[in-house]
C-alpha cells in the first residue's frame with residue numbers, strides 16, 4: 174500500500190501564503206518525504222498591494238498587479254484551490270470552504286491577512302470606502318467617475334489616516350483630479366507617518382503640500398454621513414461637507430482566525 178503524502182494546507186494566497194507555498198515547493202525534499210502543498214484563496218489571483226494606488230492613475234492595469242494563481246503556480250507542484258474559508262476544525266485537522274469543499278491537512282499555515290475595521294464610528298460602514306482589494310478600487314473608481322463627469326467644480330475627498338496608505342492615496346488622487354481636487358487627510362496624532370523615519374515624513378509632507386492636500390492633525394472622526402464627515406479637534410466638532418470618504422486606519426485579524434481555540438495576543442494574532 175502506498176502511503177499518502179503529508180499534506181500542508183496554506184490558507185491565504187497573499188505575500189505570506191504564496192511565498193510560503195513557493196518556498197516549500199522549492200525545498201530539496203527526499204522523494205519519499207515530499208509533501209502535498211495546497212494553497213487556498215478566496216480569489217483566483219494574487220494581489221500586489223503596494224501597487225494598488227497606481228490603478229487610480231492608470232499607470233498600471235489590474236492584470237499587471239493581480240496575476241492569476243493558476244499562472245503563478247503552473248511550473249510548481251503547488252495545488253491551488255479557490256474558495257473562501259468558512260471554518261477551521263483544529264481537532265479534526267480539517268478546513269471547510271464556503272463552497273462545501275472539505276480539505277484535510279497534516280499541517281496548516283494561517284496567512285489570511287487582515288481586514289480594515291469600519292465599525293469605529295457611526296456611518297463609516299455605510300459611507301467610507303476602505304482600500305485593500307480590487308473590489309475596493311472598483312468601488313472607488315465608480316464613485317470617482319460619477320464625480321468627474323458631474324458638473325461639480327470641485328471634488329472634496331476626506332482620507333482618514335495619515336499613514337503610508339493615506340499619504341499615497343492623497344497624492345494619487347490629487348494627481349488624478351487635478352484642479353478639481355480638494356483633499357484632506359485626517360490624522361489623530363500630532364504628525365503624519367508617526368512611526369516613520371524623519372526623512373520619509375519630510376518627503377511625504379512636501380509631496381502633500383505641493384499638491385495642496387490639507388492635513389488635519391490631532392483630529393478624530395466622530396461620524397461619517399452620506400455627504401459630510403464630523404471631525405473633532407480639541408473638543409470641538411466640525412461638520413465638513415465631502416463627496417468621498419476613504420478609510421485607511423486599522424487592521425484586524427480575520428474573524429475565522431480570531432475564533433480559533435488557540436493562544437492569541439491582544440490583536441488576535
Ligand SMILES: Cc1cc2nc3c(=O)[nH]c(=O)nc-3n(C[C@H](O)[C@H](O)[C@H](O)COP(=O)(O)OP(=O)(O)OC[C@H]3O[C@@H](n4cnc5c(N)ncnc54)[C@H](O)[C@@H]3O)c2cc1C
Pocket residue numbers: 184185186187188189190213214215216219220222223224225226256257258259284285286287304305338427429
Ligand atoms: C494598499 C496597500 C499598500 C501596501 N503597501 C505596502 C508596501 O509598500 N510595503 C509593505 O511592506 N507593505 C505594504 N502593505 C502591507 C502589506 O500588503 C501586508 O503587510 C501584506 O499584504 C500582508 O501579507 P499577508 O499574506 O499576511 O496578507 P495579504 O497579503 O492580505 O493576504 C491575505 C490573503 O488571504 C486571502 N483571504 C482572506 N480571507 C480569506 C478567506 N476567508 N478565505 C480564503 N482566502 C482569504 C485574501 O484574498 C488574500 O489573498 C500595503 C497594504 C495595503 C493595503
